[in-house]
Amino acid sequence: MREWGRSLAGTLGAPEWVGQVALMFIGAIGVFLIMALAALAFVWLERKVAGRIQSRYGPNRAGKFGLLQTLADAVKLLLKEDIIPAAADRRLFILAPYIVFIATFAAFVVIPWSGKLYISDLNVGILYLIAMGSFVVVGILMAGWASNNKWSLLGAMRAAAQIVSYEVPVALAILTVIVLAGTMNMREIQEAQSGWIWKWHVFQSPFTFLAFFLYFVGSIAEANRTPFDMPEAEQELTAGFHTEYSGMRWAFFFLAEYGNLLLVSLVAAVLFLGGWNVGIPGVPIPGPIVLAAKAVLLVLLQMWLRWTLPRLRVDQVMAVCWKYLMPLSFGTLIGAGAWRMFFPGAA
Amino acid sequence: MPDVRTEEMVLNMGPQHPSTHGVFRAELVTDGEIVTAVRPHVGYLHRCFEKHAENLSYTGVIPFTDRLDYLASMNQNFGFVLAVEKMLGLEVPERADYIRVIMAELNRMASHLMMVGHMGTDAGAITPILYGFRDREYILDLFEEVSGARLLYNYYRVGGVIADLTPKFVEKTRKFLDYIGPMIDDFDQLLSYNKIFLGRTVGVGILPPEVAINYAVTGPNLRGSGVNWDLRRDEPYSIYPKLSFDVIVGKEGPGVVGDSWNRYWVRVQEIRESAKIVRQALDGLPEGEFIRAPKNVRPPKGADLYHRTETPRGELGYYIISDGTPTPFRVKVRSPGFVHISAIPAFCTNIMVADLVMSMGTLDFVMGEVDR
Numbered sequence: 245m246r247e248w249g250r251s252l253a254g255t256l257g258a259p260e261w262v263g264q265v266a267l268m269f270i271g272a273i274g275v276f277l278i279m280a281l282a283a284l285a286f287v288w289l290e291r292k293v294a295g296r297i298q299s300r301y302g303p304n305r306a307g308k309f310g311l312l313q314t315l316a317d318a319v320k321l322l323l324k325e326d327i328i329p330a331a332a333d334r335r336l337f338i339l340a341p342y343i344v345f346i347a348t349f350a351a352f353v354v355i356p357w358s359g360k361l362y363i364s365d366l367n368v369g370i371l372y373l374i375a376m377g378s379f380v381v382v383g384i385l386m387a388g389w390a391s392n393n394k395w396s397l398l399g400a401m402r403a404a405a406q407i408v409s410y411e412v413p414v415a416l417a418i419l420t421v422i423v424l425a426g427t428m429n430m431r432e433i434q435e436a437q438s439g440w441i442w443k444w445h446v447f448q449s450p451f452t453f454l455a456f457f458l459y460f461v462g463s464i465a466e467a468n469r470t471p472f473d474m475p476e477a478e479q480e481l482t483a484g485f486h487t488e489y490s491g492m493r494w495a496f497f498f499l500a501e502y503g504n505l506l507l508v509s510l511v512a513a514v515l516f517l518g519g520w521n522v523g524i525p526g527v528p529i530p531g532p533i534v535l536a537a538k539a540v541l542l543v544l545l546q547m548w549l550r551w552t553l554p555r556l557r558v559d560q561v562m563a564v565c566w567k568y569l570m571p572l573s574f575g576t577l578i579g580a581g582a583w584r585m586f587f588p589g590a591a
Numbered sequence: 592m593p594d595v596r597t598e599e600m601v602l603n604m605g606p607q608h609p610s611t612h613g614v615f616r617a618e619l620v621t622d623g624e625i626v627t628a629v630r631p632h633v634g635y636l637h638r639c640f641e642k643h644a645e646n647l648s649y650t651g652v653i654p655f656t657d658r659l660d661y662l663a664s665m666n667q668n669f670g671f672v673l674a675v676e677k678m679l680g681l682e683v684p685e686r687a688d689y690i691r692v693i694m695a696e697l698n699r700m701a702s703h704l705m706m707v708g709h710m711g712t713d714a715g716a717i718t719p720i721l722y723g724f725r726d727r728e729y730i731l732d733l734f735e736e737v738s739g740a741r742l743l744y745n746y747y748r749v750g751g752v753i754a755d756l757t758p759k760f761v762e763k764t765r766k767f768l769d770y771i772g773p774m775i776d777d778f779d780q781l782l783s784y785n786k787i788f789l790g791r792t793v794g795v796g797i798l799p800p801e802v803a804i805n806y807a808v809t810g811p812n813l814r815g816s817g818v819n820w821d822l823r824r825d826e827p828y829s830i831y832p833k834l835s836f837d838v839i840v841g842k843e844g845p846g847v848v849g850d851s852w853n854r855y856w857v858r859v860q861e862i863r864e865s866a867k868i869v870r871q872a873l874d875g876l877p878e879g880e881f882i883r884a885p886k887n888v889r890p891p892k893g894a895d896l897y898h899r900t901e902t903p904r905g906e907l908g909y910y911i912i913s914d915g916t917p918t919p920f921r922v923k924v925r926s927p928g929f930v931h932i933s934a935i936p937a938f939c940t941n942i943m944v945a946d947l948v949m950s951m952g953t954l955d956f957v958m959g960e961v962d963r
Binding site: 294297298299300394395398470471473474551552553554555556557558559560 | 600602624711714715716717718721722725781782785787788790791943944945946
């Protein structure tokens with residue numbers, strides 16, 4: 245990226261930092277577009293998938309197959325009255341959706357889409373991702389507290405407990421892959437999985453196989469999706485921490501949620517499922533498309549789970565995390581280390 | 592370190608709330624996630640049914656009874672006309688009797704289909720209710736065929752029913768009965784034995800049988816607590832003595848006797864039993880008149896009667912006092928939902944909010960009849 249910045253500045257005849265900043269902006273806009281378009285597409289996809297699972301069509305009037313439905317929803321949300329409860333903490337109330345959105349948005353910069361297409365080549369990319377994932381909690385707690393609504397507060401507290409707890413098995417599962425790959429750099433992890441399909445990390449050792457499932461389940465909890473959607477349990481909390489939000493503010497929460505879905509699926513695809521590698525060497529499908537396809541498949545899986553399963557009660561959510569996922573993820577980490585010791589070639 | 596101040600939070604669940612079924616307010620005192628006290632508040636849907644009834648003829652009251660428990664209108668009608676007929680000493684033609692039971696049982700199926708679906712929703716699985724509604728649509732089509740209405744039928748009259756069955760109805764009903772069996776199995780597969788659903792309902796909201804009896808809980812809630820009592824078998828009316836069906840009682844299986852799972856499971860099985868009853872009734876359907884209406888519906892002066900029937904919610908009782916005029920002096924409705932709500936504080940304290948929602952959901956009350 246730095247070289248591109250320099251060359252761009254050179255062609256324009258401007259100082260080097262101008263090129264850098266310009267590229268940063270272009271990168272940020274690019275990521276925002278990816279996230280926003282993905283969110284729009286997933287909202288449509290979710291409604292269609294939900295409809296079909298529930299023995300009905302889903303939206304099919306706004307445009308062919310209801311494709312314009314999300315656009316119609318976006319327009320409606322933009323035109324909605326912006327209601328801020330009178331007794332709410334204004335500054336926190338307004339700030340909260342942005343924080344949640346920024347946390348998810350900022351995590352996208354380290355996802356490398358192909359060998360050469362990436363915004364940022366952080367050597368500690370994974371660490372940055374995990375950190376950004378935790379950042380969401382701050383926004384959620386702010387939203388719950390600032391709403392001046394007991395139900396929102398309850399939802400926010402549940403969300404905080406859940407997200408923070410599930411960081412542990414998720415991070416440990418990711419660590420398992422890092423132990424195997426030997427690097428935290430997302431690009432290098434994907435390069436290590438190039439070749440045939442059994443080079444993918446998920447097939448490399450039984451421990452990473454288990455870690456994939458641990459990561460997947462944990463990340464569903466991180467994203468507050470059913471069966472872990474206690475924080476937004478409609479039946480109990482009306483809408484949990486985003487009850488009092490209307491219009492565009494609410495839309496930000498949802499943009500963030502679907503962005504989070506995509507992020508989590510992308511990370512799973514990058515770490516475990518080979519990233520931009522097709523699995524058969526020599527097939528000329530561009531990397532970004534392969535990665536996107538894998539991520540979309542995982543997103544579909546998450547949607548399927550949402551519309552099939554009931555939700556776990558909050559103490560059951562905690563029990564699953566601390567009593568089942570965490571010991572298992574510690575086990576996979578230790579196992580991966582042992583595996584690496586005995587099969588040093590496998591990496 | 593100064594004492595950290597922790598207080599109990601008083602929360603209002605309702606009257607507008609996605610999961611309190613109807614306009615119902617539950618005042619909760621919570622300590623974190625644990626509910627330490629529940630105080631139900633009813634009356635948000637009070638529409639003065641009993642006062643209206645004092646100014647209407649006996650036939651005129653019937654549409655109002657529809658609107659009591661609007662999910663089981665046929666059963667509400669049934670109870671009322673049975674009470675009036677008993678006061679008059681009137682005997683209904685046999686065909687009318689069969690038709691009445693067919694309608695009542697079909698409505699039981701429709702009501703249960705909706706209720707087991709929305710128990711899934713209370714647990715977070717949004718799909719089962721749509722399956723329940725899809726199957727319920729067939730029943731509503733049947734009702735529209737015969738009474739003209741989908742939800743509030745005004746179908747029964749003192750002396751019979753207002754219109755006969757059409758041949759199309761009989762054929763469609765038989766087709767539906769064949770269809771519904773595998774659909775319930777589908778339902779079972781999706782929800783009933785799902786590990787997460789079991790985790791949400793087994794051992795949750797246990798209503799001990801003695802408490803249930805003391806609070807006059809009836810219907811599937813009572814049977815879910817293990818008490819073998821069904822008015823259709825134990826105090827039979829209409830043609831129920833001629834029909835054979837099982838009374839489903841809660842059992843130790845995946846669930847504990849008296850817990851939410853058993854209350855849910857009893858209803859699922861009752862759908863199957865109702866299908867059995869409808870089939871028998873269709874097979875035995877005699878020819879004849881569908882109504883033998885009296886010239887005047889005028890029970891003798893001073894006569895009063897309490898008659899109870901088994902509706903999908905429990906024991907529905909009508910206490911009618913007559914003063915010799917064409918309008919009743921007093922109609923009092925003993926509504927099962929009202930009684931069940933009064934039992935909530937008895938078994939829903941010291942549980943988590945999520946469990947409270949589940950337990951109240953399995954009680955299956957409809958505010959129309961609670962508030963009248």
